[in-house]
Each structure stands twice: as C-alpha cells, then as structure tokens.
Amino acid sequence: MADHTSDAILQRMMALHPKVIDLTLDRMWRLLAALGNPQDQLPPVIHIAGTNGKGSTLAMIRAGIEAMGKTAHAYTSPHLARFHERIRLAGELISEDALTEILDECYAKNGGTDITYFEITTCAALLAFARTPADYTLLEVGLGGRLDATNVMTPKVSVITPVSIDHEQFLGNTLAKIAGEKAGIIKRGVPCVVGPQKDDALEVIEATAMRLGAPLLAYGQHWHVSTERGRLIFQDDTGLLDLPMPALLGAHQVINAGAALATLRHLGADEAACEAAMCEAHWPARMQRLKTGPLVEAAPEIELWLDGGHNAAAGEAIAALLATLPERETHLICGMLNTKDIAGYLSPMKPHVARLTAVSIPGEANTLPAEATALAATQVGMPAEISEDVASALSKIAAQSPRARVLICGSLYLAGAVLRENG
16 A cells, blocks of 8 residues: 555654653653553663764674574654664665554554654664664664663663763753763663763763763773774773774764774674674764765765764764874865854864865755855855756866865765765
C-alpha cells in the first residue's frame, strides 16, 4: 500500500509533535509502558553522551565488539541519507519491512497523543532491540543526557565524550550546566568512561559519579592515550596497547579511540579486538573522503571531502586535520543551521582556507540562508561567495581551481543531502 511505508509513517509521526518542546521523559514512560517496557528487556547497554565524538566512539566500540565475535544493536542520530541508518539490529541496518512494522505498532500504541519525533522513534528502536537477540546495545544520546529519550534504562557502562558549548537553548549557557545534563546518564553503581574534559565539566561529572557511587574510568587518571611514530599508544591498569592509528581521520579521533578502548577493555576485549576497533570502524561524514559518485565524476581532479561537524569544537578538529594534509588550495562549501555558532565554527579554519562558498541546506526549514553564512565568513576574515547548491559551487571551484581540495561542511543535514545526491 503506497501510504504504508516507513517514510509515510514517519511523516505522520511528525504531526504528533508537541507545540512547545519541553525536555521531559513523561511521554517516553507513557509510551514505553504501553509497549510492555522494552527498555527493561535490552541486551546489556553501553550508553554514550557528550558534545562531540559520540558517533565515532560508538562506531569504534561496535567494531571492537564484532571482532570479539559478538553482536551489537546500535542506535544513532541523526541519519544522513535514510532513517534506517539510525537502527542497527545485531549489526545490520533494520529492513524496510521491520522498520515499517515497528513504527506502525508504536504509532498505534501512542493513540494520537503528543510526542516528539525523536521520542516515538526512540521507542521504536528500543522495541526492535528488545525483540532481537544480540550481545550488546549501543545507545547514542540525542540531546544532553539527563532528559534525553534514550535515558530510560540502566546500562552496563556509560561513556561521556568531551563536553563543550552547544545547544545552549536547551542545556544551559555554561560548560558546568551542560556537563550536568550530560552527566545525567550516570547511574548508581554503573561504571562510567570519561573522555578528556575541561576542569568545569570534569568537576560536575566527578561530583555526580561520587553522589551515585559510580566508578569512573577517566582520561588522565585511569587511562591514557597518545601517538608515537604514527602509532596509537593506549595504557590503563590492564597494560599497554601499541595499535594502528584510527581509520577515522583527525587528531580528535585519537581521543575518541581512547574512550572506545577504555570501554572495550572494561568489557574484556583482547588486543585483536582493540586493533579492529581502530582499523574497522566506519562513520560517514566525519572527514570522509568522497572517491566515487556523480559529484566526484563532475570534478575528477578535485580532492573532495565531507564532514558534518557543526560547532566550535568541530571547527577546531577540522582545522587541526587540514594542517596535517599535504599543501593544496582548500575551499569550503558550507551550509549550517540557524541555531549554530557559525563564527566559532569557521574561525579556526581561516588559516587553511582560500575561499568559502555558502549554500542553504536543501529542504531544511531551519537552514541559515547562504547569504548569512557568507557574511559570517567574511566577518571572520574568510573570503566568501554564495551558490544556489553544492553541485553549482563545486562546478565553479573546479573551473577556477581544478586541482583544489574541497570540503563540504557545516551540518549533518547538508552531509545527508550530499550523500543522497552523490548516491
């Protein structure tokens, strides 16, 4: 039936969204109860919060778990090209039939009551996970932690990646307040792996863990990670690992790798599984080199990259990676949401970028207009112009600088549009 696809049901779910967003778990508890409380029937959960690096850390943990000969469910957001990317059942993307069935059941059980899109789809993921055998469940927090829709179970281990300023309108306007929301995933007596944090954030996380009697496995105290002669060196109480560098590019991925390794070692992973976590992890739109597809074919000599990072910390990470790449004229094609700190994002990249071409994110109501992105770039000292879309921008850059490096960046929503276009 034409209107009974997962896309059609997801569209109907949009209409259930409350008029005002209030961060609360009440709607989750109500629907989960109607579904038989699937959150209490999950395989052991690894729950991951933080501002940056959640998805990359999850991808490395999953690669390590699978190298141990075990299976893992995974829930991530947002998706890039298709919603199905958010839900992996025992390692495989959920099928269209399974997704349609589970969404339909959640929609019916909700009975037309107000609920956010993320909440009802999170319930669907938890229901699918509870009904499918696996050894572990990997849950990535959507926003914050304390009142996030995923924060409805007791995990086997919690993970908090580096915390920085983002989503201030929901989480608070200081690092300490934001860290308090992230620390909301810490549960009584449950170990928590903590990545590098600024002092204000670490104090809040440590205080929360102490209050709840949750053992911390904190960077710089219980585990260390560094690089030496092109290798990754990890050390904890179990011993030292000398591993290949992460397949995911960028100095920031070394930190994410450390959190993933600390988690895997806590789960009993051996050195081979830890090596697989470095070599086998894949996470699209995180400094991803595009090598095939229509966009690449249209500008064959361009070195084309894609990244979905969108805050100041992401800008710093991209700048650090650009500084390590072979010298090449570098252009940005950038589109951002209107809720982001565009100056904070672009400023670190200024020394490495010849020019920015601004685009509006296609099909996204909350896009920052291309004109506003170009103006912000100019204000931080980056030459800028606008283009109607990514393909047009790439074509113009290729005509003027055929061997340039081009990074399409600024938003996961833009990255998703590019991956669909470049299919």
